[in-house]
Amino acid sequence: MLQWKGWAVTALTVALLGGASSLSAATPVSALGREYGVDLAYKRRVVSSGDADNNLNVYAVDGDNTTRFSANAADDAWFYVNLGSHEKIGKVKIDWEAAYASEYALQVSQDALTWTTVSDVKKTSSLVDEITFPSWIEAVYVRFQGVKRALSYGYSFYSFEVYGPKSLAEGTTVLSVSSSESATDHPMSAMVDDSASSRWASAAADDQYALFDLGESKTFDLIKIRWEVSFARIYDIYANSSIGGVAPTIDDANWTKIAGTEAGLGEVETFTLPEGTSARYLKLSLIQRETSEATKKTGRFPWESSFSIYSFELFEWANLPAAPEGHEKEFSQSAPAWAAMSDITQYPDLLLAPHGYPKAADGVVTDMASIASGVIPGFESYATYNPAVVYDDANHLFRMIYRTELPDNFAVYYGNKYPLGNMSTLSYAYSTDGKHFTRGDHNPVAWPTTSDEAGGGLEDPRMFKIVNDPARGGITTYYITYTMYDNNSTREGIMWTQDFLAYTKVGRIAPDYGGATKSGTFLTDPEGNAVAIDDPRPGKTGKVYMLYMKDGGYTRLGFTTDVTSIAASDIIDIASTALGSDDIEDYTSGNESCMALTDIYGPNDDDIYLMFGGGRLTDANLQNEFGDVHGWFYALGVLKATKSNPFELTNLMADISEPTMYPTDANKFDYGTFNKCMFADSMIRYNNEWLLYYGAGDMYVGLATSRADFGAAAATYALSGTTLTATTKALNKRYGSDRSDYAIEFVSEVRALDGTVLHTEAAPYAIPHWSHDPLGKYSTGTTIKVSTDLGAVADLPASYAVVSYVRDASTKEELNNESSYLVTASTLANYLR
16 A cells, blocks of 8 residues: 555556556556646546536536536446647546446547547546556547446546646746736736646737746747637747846847747647757737637627636657557548548648637728728628639749628627628638738728628639630639628629739629529639530530539539620529439539539549538438537538539449548537538649648638548558557559559558657558559549567567558658557556545
8 A cells, every 4th residue: 555645545557458468567657757737638628428417527627626527327428528639648537426437448539539448447446546657648539438337326527637748838937928817816927837727817908928937948849828718819929049147028139939820719729849949038929819709609709808828838749759549630531532632631720710800890891881992890800711722833822812701790799780790801812832821911802892792792702713814815814703692692703813913803703694693613623724625515515614503402503605704594503404313403402512623633534523511411310420520510522523414423322422521620610600610612732732721610711631642541450369450541543644553561660659669560562543443533442451460579568559651662751641559558546535
């Protein structure tokens, strides 16, 4: 029996995962020598199988030891916490009420879909459990999975706490702050005091700051800020390496910007820095306040709030070896709807988020006359989303036109609608890499000027280009379609620009058509060029451009030789025209069209890929099969038609067997004005990468990427005896004339938890081009496997990871996201509450 803090403690080693029970005992807690930081689970998002007697799951992470979570009365009840960012965890603490678990598992995950058990626990009392791991373990989610109840009641615990490494900033000095809401209740020292629940709050004003003195020059490569519900939308972090006796002032000339964002979302935000970043002094410059949509609904608005920070943290992350776990979140693994884009990965940062305050428009933006000049206060303060992006080869720039929006009621967001409530305008941004965008200097670039736009404004742009456009003096011209909305009817509009400085509005693209038109997208190639096709209508000849227009109740196709105008007689309503048994509207009613691509594998490619968004992709039951997205709405799917028959779908069920992407926490499924919503307007190919731009939650601009020439999903694992086999599928999707086999190696490395490679297996494969596969563009790839005999690995430790990935056989470049199979052993300590 050990003595710890005056309480009785029992200690035992718990073996983890299949086969681990025969391995040696883990390092005892006293020998780990770790220092832990704040409780990573404090006030984070939680999900559970159910609760009892109104003892909600959030009570387990509220920092109050008088409240508790009670699960539904079932042995297999579960509870998990979303830590809000990628963390390295070292221990979990559970403070039990009387209804404890006699058996349970602790599990970790990066995507809340694939879970790795890191502790199997058996116990005989309701003492507090503290489970410690022999190494830091990478995780985003941590789950309690019940196995057996000790009592007939559901599992019940006062707290569920998760701990990672101590911050290099903990216990250092906060030299000064610009202001404090309350220096007593929320002191500036709370940002570095090793407490998850204490915080600093500024006065209710923009342009605040905090200065930190680390005491000596420290080296770090990661910054984390844990926000209360009032956070910063725009802020920067500066370093100063001065080592003199006098600390730098806020206006010192030697500050160097090392991190920052214009799309802050609060909760937990992480900045990765170059290795070896060193400084003694840091400055946090807080520019614009923000609160979440959920917080606004409680009446707490950003312009009435402070900047509020629980914890400001620094780490030398690369020098904290951690056991890898699971794999990064991917989409469209088992049934890619086309060969071009598969194994889609979410880009970690938002590209754009709302700027400014809606209150700036209150009493100023009142009617069409008030915005005639285009000077519109707060024009993008409510939402920035649904981007159209094209690459400008001549200037080596990504050009973006995006939707910017005001709220219904500028003063309080809710209530009676203003005449221009929810008014949308169009704005411009540009980028050199397609991932980091800068707003234009003269936004918005287009705003309501006609009766068709009065009220709702200009919505959901799409963009295409015509190089050396003969209709515009032989100069490359960029055309932008958009929805004109007067708060009653939708009409498709079009405008054009050649330099993204001057824009010419044409107006309705089909002025004589009596029906509604919306969400128009011209057929383009992967570089954003409009594609003219042989007229597919019966009895028609010649080359035409084709425009898809779709809303929840219709699919309409327009045909034109002049992209700025379409005659009413050249619009076909799919639902009322018998042009095929599998027409688009039959299978996508209730959804919206987002984009149409062709020529993915060259100008002779007859296929048209139609990406659409909506709650109905196929079987309604599919909506409840994905983690964190139960009842999702406006996921993304892809269907396929052809240039020769664009009215009818081909190989239907293969297309809609799973969504291409769907809302998750990673793409902000409930942060915006329209929860669980993804809406894609643009997908382009650039430098062997597909870039899929989308609107998230009707509020933000997001990005997803996919390798353009090769796809391989995360590996799955199967253990038979001592043989561990990793399996995935490899898809050779080279485009152009190169249709040769792709020589790869599927590699599995057995690693110690400090990253040391103990053993390597590499299985060679020659992956045929998808066009050589019997399923062609509906191929999901060639099954590949690599096996490792763990029993033959010399000196295999008790805890280890098997990391698997695909690499180019010649260059050794890794071609997909790494996956890992983790085996570790934890230590359980019990003590009285």
